[in-house]
Amino acid sequence: MSASIWLQKAGKQAKGLLWGRRVQKAKMIVLGRTLSDGLLAKLAIYALLSIVAYLYLQPLLYMVSTMLKDMSDLLDPTVKWIPRAVTWENLSKAFKGLQYPVALRNTALIALSCSLAQVLVCAMTGYALARLALPFKGLITALVILTFLIPPQVIIIPLYVIFSKLGLLNTLFVFLVPALFGQGLKGALFILIFRQFFRAQPASLEEAAKLDGASSFRLFFRIMLPLAQSACLVVFLFSFIWYWNMYYEPSMFLANGFTPLSIRLDNLEDVLNPSLLGNTHFITNPVTEGTKMAAAFLIILPPLILFMVLQRWFVAGIERTGIVE
Amino acid sequence: MSRSAPYRRKAMEHHAKRYGIGMLFMLPWMIGFSAFVAVPVGWSMFMSLHKVAVVPGGFKYDWIGLQNYRDAFLKDNVFPIELITYFQQMLLMVPVIVIFALLISLLLNQKFPGRFVYRALFFLPVIFATGQVLSELFSQGAGDIPFLDQYNLEPLVRQYVGGELAKTVMEVLGRIVLILWYSGVQILIFIAGFQTVSPSIYEAVRIDGASPWDSFWKITLPASMPFVSLNMLYTIIDLFTFPLNPVLKHIRDNMFKVDTGYGYASALAWIYFAFIFALIAIVTGLFSRSMSKRRGRA
Numbered sequence: 001m002s003a004s005i006w007l008q009k010a011g012k013q014a015k016g017l018l019w020g021r022r023v024q025k026a027k028m029i030v031l032g033r034t035l036s037d038g039l040l041a042k043l044a045i046y047a048l049l050s051i052v053a054y055l056y057l058q059p060l061l062y063m064v065s066t067m068l069k070d071m072s073d074l075l076d077p078t079v080k081w082i083p084r085a086v087t088w089e090n091l092s093k094a095f096k097g098l099q100y101p102v103a104l105r106n107t108a109l110i111a112l113s114c115s116l117a118q119v120l121v122c123a124m125t126g127y128a129l130a131r132l133a134l135p136f137k138g139l140i141t142a143l144v145i146l147t148f149l150i151p152p153q154v155i156i157i158p159l160y161v162i163f164s165k166l167g168l169l170n171t172l173f174v175f176l177v178p179a180l181f182g183q184g185l186k187g188a189l190f191i192l193i194f195r196q197f198f199r200a201q202p203a204s205l206e207e208a209a210k211l212d213g214a215s216s217f218r219l220f221f222r223i224m225l226p227l228a229q230s231a232c233l234v235v236f237l238f239s240f241i242w243y244w245n246m247y248y249e250p251s252m253f254l255a256n257g258f259t260p261l262s263i264r265l266d267n268l269e270d271v272l273n274p275s276l277l278g279n280t281h282f283i284t285n286p287v288t289e290g291t292k293m294a295a296a297f298l299i300i301l302p303p304l305i306l307f308m309v310l311q312r313w314f315v316a317g318i319e320r321t322g323i324v325e
Numbered sequence: 326m327s328r329s330a331p332y333r334r335k336a337m338e339h340h341a342k343r344y345g346i347g348m349l350f351m352l353p354w355m356i357g358f359s360a361f362v363a364v365p366v367g368w369s370m371f372m373s374l375h376k377v378a379v380v381p382g383g384f385k386y387d388w389i390g391l392q393n394y395r396d397a398f399l400k401d402n403v404f405p406i407e408l409i410t411y412f413q414q415m416l417l418m419v420p421v422i423v424i425f426a427l428l429i430s431l432l433l434n435q436k437f438p439g440r441f442v443y444r445a446l447f448f449l450p451v452i453f454a455t456g457q458v459l460s461e462l463f464s465q466g467a468g469d470i471p472f473l474d475q476y477n478l479e480p481l482v483r484q485y486v487g488g489e490l491a492k493t494v495m496e497v498l499g500r501i502v503l504i505l506w507y508s509g510v511q512i513l514i515f516i517a518g519f520q521t522v523s524p525s526i527y528e529a530v531r532i533d534g535a536s537p538w539d540s541f542w543k544i545t546l547p548a549s550m551p552f553v554s555l556n557m558l559y560t561i562i563d564l565f566t567f568p569l570n571p572v573l574k575h576i577r578d579n580m581f582k583v584d585t586g587y588g589y590a591s592a593l594a595w596i597y598f599a600f601i602f603a604l605i606a607i608v609t610g611l612f613s614r615s616m617s618k619r620r621g622r623a
Contacts, residue, residue: 041435042437045432045435045437046437048432049429049432049433049443052429053443053446053447055502056446056447056450056502056505056506057446057449058502059462059502059503059506060449060453062462063462121353121354124350124351124353124354125350125351125353125354127350128347128350128351129351132346132347132350133343133344133346133347134344134347134348134351135340135344140351143358144354147358147362148562149562149601149602149605150362150366150598151565151594151597151598151601152565152566153565153572153573153576153593153594153597153598154365154366154369154591154594154595154597154598155361155362155365155366155369156576156594157365157369157372157580157587157590157591157594158364158365158366158368158369158372159361159365161368161587162360162361162364162365178357178361180353180357181353181354181356181357181358181360181361182353182354182357182358183354183357183358183361183362191354216346216350220350241451241452245453245458246566247566248566248573251577252577262458265458265461292461293461296458296461296462299453299458300452300453300458303452303453304452304453306452307445307449307452311445
């Protein structure tokens with residue numbers, strides 16, 4: 001083989017190598033070293049998430065758009081998303097139909113007081129389960145989990161009787177009393193969150209406080225509870241939202257007094273159309289559709305504002321409390 | 326007993342000292358548990374075995390044994406069908422919710438600018454998934470995916486799934502978006518779960534030449550198996566008070582009916598609980614077995 005041919009071949013090879021490296025570099029930028037750093041992967045993630053998020057939030061958009069439609073737009077099938085004329089009539093009707101100020105006060109009172117009670121009692125219970133000596137601790141923990149598994153349907157009838165005997169039906173206390181005794185809405189979950197949190201704290205803190213002569217209650221209220229600030233906030237927020245959104249229990253216990261927003265929404269059709277009494281469930285009445293959506297919007301507005309202000313705490317909260325471990 | 330009295334007193338004092346504070350902290354919960362869980366559970370069991378009539382000044386119980394349970398299946402022509410339909414729907418909904426949560430959380434777990442906005446977006450439904458608001462949206466037909474009609478998927482489903490099940494599938498598909506609204510908390514649990522895997526493992530397998538695809542199947546998925554089971558349980562429990570749960574309404578209706586009453590309604594609730602409990606037991610059993618197998622291998 002002559003030298004010139006050999007040289008040519010080597011040159012080609014070198015060129016190929018260079019080209020290959022360039023391709024690799026481009027590939028690195030586009031595809032990335034791991035799944036997430038490539039440009040292509042990022043674009044794909046954005047596209048996928050945006051599409052899913054759009055579908056996900058579509059009912060919300062539907063709610064807002066229907067709310068702003070006037071009668072002729074509601075009845076006209078060619079008007080889908082954007083109303084021809086924006087009307088506030090639905091909102092004012094819903095405001096009146098829900099008796100918004102009173103119902104809002106009721107809902108807010110229930111959500112606030114019960115959440116505060118839950119934070120305090122669940123923290124105490126969780127602390128006892130995590131750190132204090134208890135007989136049959138394993139059994140008690142199992143019972144806590146069991147209370148989470150029992151469907152509300154099973155105990156709702158006796159509870160109804162008990163509450164009516166105690167005279168608590170149709171008052172705020174029908175929810176506040178169980179919450180004060182650690183049996184609030186999803187209380188077991190919160191107890192477990194606090195248990196997990198207190199377990200992760202170093203034991204030396206307590207020992208130091210004990211050496212300094214602090215009683216167990218002082219230790220709990222002055223040191224452990226302030227330490228659990230982030231867990232407290234997470235529990236409070238979730239509890240607040242869940243109390244705000246609950247509707248099965250109030251439909252049993254608060255049907256005839258102290259009615260929260262969710263029950264008022266249930267009765268809205270009757271209020272708007274007294275002639276249709278009964279038989280109104282799951283009938284779509286295009287005339288009242290706008291008003292109902294406005295009412296739904298009015299109900300979710302306060303927690304929505306709360307979420308926008310405290311968004312960081314909701315989303316990061318579960319990670320921070322270390323509930324999953 | 327041979328133990329002397331002072332010894333026993335001392336032991337009791339010791340126990341009181343040791344357990345006293347713990348018991349004091351537990352006291353509210355214990356009162357609440359007995360008053361609002363234990364008594365109602367026992368009472369409800371008792372009621373379900375009786376014909377309960379409301380008489381002035383209280384209740385009249387007539388022992389009828391398992392008659393209420395028998396009636397639920399043999400005489401009631403609504404309840405068994407509702408129960409089966411709801412369970413079919415739930416068996417479909419739970420995996421759909423958990424898999425959706427897993428996929429979304431995988432995407433949200435990637436590092437890209439603006440992911441916090443997306444995390445907030447996907448958490449948003451937890452804020453306003455009120456039962457009543459949801460059922461209003463349901464009844465107005467919001468929450469289906471547009472391509473369901475556009476591509477006319479119904480005959481396709483009918484062809485491949487067939488018969489009664491197709492109806493269930495279509496019903497779930499028709500509300501899929503609102504059903505997926507129940508995945509907010511699950512997404513958070515998954516994301517938190519992913520953080521428990523140390524990044525150095527991913528680094529190590531990458532150097533060993535594993536593709537992201539491999540590392541997902543070999544590391545991420547096995548590591549998040551406990552969270553899959555946790556999320557499944559959470560989803561089942563979360564769906565107890567799902568606004569479209571027909572069992573809820575049926576129990577309430579029977580509660581205030583004269584000829585059925587509290588006894589029959591309690592029996593219905595217990596049957597429902599039995600089914601749910603079986604489901605929960607199956608889920609935990611399956612997952613704990615697969616996990617112990619994994620531990621055995623490791």
